[in-house]
């Protein structure tokens with residue numbers, strides 16, 4: 001029998017730079033996946049309707065604009081109102 005154990009092989013592999021990279025790759029992929037998920041969430045929240053800052057309901061809609069550069073939002077669920085200014089483009 002040859003006196004080489006699995007841990008010996010792993011120690012030898014650790015000395016090879018590319019092995020280290022390979023060993024770290026799953027972690028990096030995990031990080032990238034997390035970032036992608038966060039990005040997707042951000043993108044979908046852009047597409048989604050306004051969400052009420054008070055109760056989190058999606059029934060938060062623009063009701064009227066008293067002034068041209070302002071928009072009033074109202075929540076149908078909790079009656080929360082918010083006036084936002086719209087940037088001139």
Ligand SMILES: [Zn+2]
Pocket residue numbers: 052053054055056057075076077078079080
């Ligand atoms: Zn609400």
